[in-house]
Amino acid sequence: MFRSFIAAALTAAASLAAAPALAQEAFKIGNLSPLSGPAAAFGIGINRGIELAAEDVGTFTVAGRQYKLELAPYDTSLDPGKTVAALNRAVLNDNVKYGFILGAAVHGAVLPIVRQTGFFDIFMGAAGREITNAENPTVFRFMASSDQLYYTFTPEIYRKLGIKRVAFLGPNNDLGRSDVRTLKDVAARLKGEGVEFVGEELVEINAKDFQAALLRLLARNPDAIDTNASPTGTVGLIAKQARELGYKGHFISSTAVLEAKALVSIAGAGADNIVAYRIWSNPPTKLYQEIAERHEKKYKEATLGTVWEAYAATRWVVEAVVKAGSFDTRRVAEQLAGSTFQFHPYGPASWGGTKSHGARRQIQTPLPASIIKGGKWEPLDVRMGTLE
Amino acid sequence: MTPLLLAQGLAIGLVNGALYILTALGLTLIYGILHIVNFAHGEIYMLGAMAVYVFFVVLQWPLGAALAAIVLLAALLGLAIERGVFRNLRGQWMQLLVASVGISLIIQSLSWIAFGAQEKNVPSVLPGVVALAGVRVPIERLAAAGVALVLVAALYWVVYRTRTGLAMRAIEEDEETARMLGVNADRVAAVAVALGFILAGLGGAFVAPIYSLNPGMGLEAILMSFIIIIIGGLGSITGTVLAGLAIGVLQSIGALALGAEAAHVLVFAAMIAVLILRPQGLLGRG
Numbered sequence: 001m002f003r004s005f006i007a008a009a010l011t012a013a014a015s016l017a018a019a020p021a022l023a024q025e026a027f028k029i030g031n032l033s034p035l036s037g038p039a040a041a042f043g044i045g046i047n048r049g050i051e052l053a054a055e056d057v058g059t060f061t062v063a064g065r066q067y068k069l070e071l072a073p074y075d076t077s078l079d080p081g082k083t084v085a086a087l088n089r090a091v092l093n094d095n096v097k098y099g100f101i102l103g104a105a106v107h108g109a110v111l112p113i114v115r116q117t118g119f120f121d122i123f124m125g126a127a128g129r130e131i132t133n134a135e136n137p138t139v140f141r142f143m144a145s146s147d148q149l150y151y152t153f154t155p156e157i158y159r160k161l162g163i164k165r166v167a168f169l170g171p172n173n174d175l176g177r178s179d180v181r182t183l184k185d186v187a188a189r190l191k192g193e194g195v196e197f198v199g200e201e202l203v204e205i206n207a208k209d210f211q212a213a214l215l216r217l218l219a220r221n222p223d224a225i226d227t228n229a230s231p232t233g234t235v236g237l238i239a240k241q242a243r244e245l246g247y248k249g250h251f252i253s254s255t256a257v258l259e260a261k262a263l264v265s266i267a268g269a270g271a272d273n274i275v276a277y278r279i280w281s282n283p284p285t286k287l288y289q290e291i292a293e294r295h296e297k298k299y300k301e302a303t304l305g306t307v308w309e310a311y312a313a314t315r316w317v318v319e320a321v322v323k324a325g326s327f328d329t330r331r332v333a334e335q336l337a338g339s340t341f342q343f344h345p346y347g348p349a350s351w352g353g354t355k356s357h358g359a360r361r362q363i364q365t366p367l368p369a370s371i372i373k374g375g376k377w378e379p380l381d382v383r384m385g386t387l388e
Numbered sequence: 389m390t391p392l393l394l395a396q397g398l399a400i401g402l403v404n405g406a407l408y409i410l411t412a413l414g415l416t417l418i419y420g421i422l423h424i425v426n427f428a429h430g431e432i433y434m435l436g437a438m439a440v441y442v443f444f445v446v447l448q449w450p451l452g453a454a455l456a457a458i459v460l461l462a463a464l465l466g467l468a469i470e471r472g473v474f475r476n477l478r479g480q481w482m483q484l485l486v487a488s489v490g491i492s493l494i495i496q497s498l499s500w501i502a503f504g505a506q507e508k509n510v511p512s513v514l515p516g517v518v519a520l521a522g523v524r525v526p527i528e529r530l531a532a533a534g535v536a537l538v539l540v541a542a543l544y545w546v547v548y549r550t551r552t553g554l555a556m557r558a559i560e561e562d563e564e565t566a567r568m569l570g571v572n573a574d575r576v577a578a579v580a581v582a583l584g585f586i587l588a589g590l591g592g593a594f595v596a597p598i599y600s601l602n603p604g605m606g607l608e609a610i611l612m613s614f615i616i617i618i619i620g621g622l623g624s625i626t627g628t629v630l631a632g633l634a635i636g637v638l639q640s641i642g643a644l645a646l647g648a649e650a651a652h653v654l655v656f657a658a659m660i661a662v663l664i665l666r667p668q669g670l671l672g673r674g
Binding site for chain 2: 036041044201202203204206207208209210212216219232237244245262266
């Protein structure tokens with residue numbers, strides 16, 4: 001009896017050992033993002049977006065073989081050096097050919113490697129054509145670019161809120177410098193409407209005390225302080241400290257997905273009149289709401305701002321891989337650039353940027369603007385234009 | 389620059405300087421008495437801030453109880469690290485330095501696991517602003533600056549007016565002679581480290597409502613603390629006070645006149661100038 005039990009157990013174990021040969025292979029999607037530090041919520045949100053997409057994608061077939069999505073996270077702390085190290089590890093050591101890379105500020109360092117290796121960069125970050133262009137065919141920006149928002153949205157916001165004097169406070173990195181250049185250009189274009197760029201302060205990316213920088217800016221009486229390129233925690237501290245110095249105007253953050261709860265927790269009532277462009281006060285689609293509910297059930301907290309875009313990006317890339325019938329990143333890039341996508345939580349998605357960036361690598365989706373009133377996001381009724 | 393703007397800049401600088409003193413005081417004490425460059429200081433500061441979050445925000449203890457718990461825990465941690473690490477390496481400055489870096493990394497790594505990556509916030513206990521002749525200072529910063537001054541006074545009292553302080557100065561001067569005269573150097577060193585850890589923990593606790601918190605926040609704090617104690621003179625309490633205030637004012641007036649990034653450069657330039665012209669610091673002993 002005991003012998004037959006052992007034999008049966010050994011047979012079962014042998015069958016289990018043989019099973020992986022028949023199972024799906026892993027299609028690894030990397031997430032090279034800050035998973036620690038002030039911008040960690042962005043990276044953690046991407047992890048979760050990939051995980052939720054993986055649940056919906058299930059298994060898929062490429063060239064007759066079955067695959068299943070697998071998340072490969074790498075913490076970059078939004079540091080260019082760490083991101084380069086993570087990318088090298090992903091490509092050379094872990095055989096990861098596709099991945100999210102978060103942050104325009106780290107892209108100056110990683111783009112040469114992306115070009116050389118053909119890594120498929122699912123880019124989540126701001127800035128403009130310096131990242132998504134014809135020289136970087138495997139880089140697709142899956143969120144709004146700074147120039148897209150500044151040129152197509154900002155003028156309408158200024159008109160709506162009666163903003164004439166604009167200042168910028170952001171990090172002294174590639175993104176901050178790029179954004180302030182674009183903002184100055186937008187203000188110059190609106191000069192005829194009385195808009196004036198009155199001052200800029202670029203600070204260390206990990207700075208937490210902005211009082212001195214704010215004092216210098218506030219001396220120029222801005223109606224709005226643009227805080228683009230800064231994460232939620234930093235925007236909250238800027239708002240809090242500016243209010244303490246008596247500032248009553250608006251704060252505008254175009255590209256970062258800010259969390260109202262965190263902003264209010266830091267700045268209290270001072271968070272009122274923070275404007276952000278990518279915040280949906282009301283769910284735009286049924287899918288958006290479903291993802292939010294699944295996220296809250298699975299992770300026991302409110303949906304992090306990058307979850308929806310990471311979900312859509314993952315599903316769209318997998319769809320392109322399947323249609324291309326190959327994992328060759330350049331073939332998939334061609335396939336993706338010519339496609340549209342119906343399962344984006346924000347609404348129908350397509351690619352733009354042919355004229356402005358020189359390549360169809362900039363996502364176009366419906367986007368809202370919202371403003372904090374009484375500690376909650378409220379819709380701001382403005383319409384965004386299209387990036388050609 | 390208008391007089392009002394200048395006055396506001398000075399007020400910001402002095403209050404921020406007091407916060408720097410709050411952060412650097414414990415580092416000065418441990419170096420001054422034991423000549424240990426304690427790289428773990430920033431992590432104790434971070435733990436103090438995180439402890440306020442846990443006790444006061446998550447567990448909703450009264451603030452007084454939270455602060456008492458921080459004092460107790462910081463002291464116990466200080467005693468444990470002194471007994472387990474510092475005492476075994478006493479007199480070997482390089483080994484002590486490397487050990488403190490190791491402790492710092494261990495605490496930080498464990499904190500990322502324990503507290504997670506999301507920024508934490510401690511709501512302001514003293515919201516609002518004091519406005520005097522147009523100069524505005526947030527009450528919570530003013531209170532933290534006041535705490536800094538009280539802690540400086542308390543530290544002076546301990547070091548210069550108590551028998552323990554006398555023993556601390558004795559072992560700082562000449563440990564062997566102090567031992568021969570009956571000073572229990574091990575006990576005094578343990579007290580000094582515990583006090584240094586308490587100061588670091590309280591520094592983090594009082595700064596917590598002003599900024600947002602994460603397990604990496606100690607790095608920024610220790611960088612500024614090192615700048616201050618180098619300029620003030622390693623181990624000099626008075627030097628730390630003067631350098632803290634001077635750096636605070638230099639930063640704010642510099643930012644007002646030249647911009648925030650230029651002010652950042654000014655601080656490092658001031659440190660390098662002091663290192664070249666007076667390597668022992670403003671009030672350090674040559």
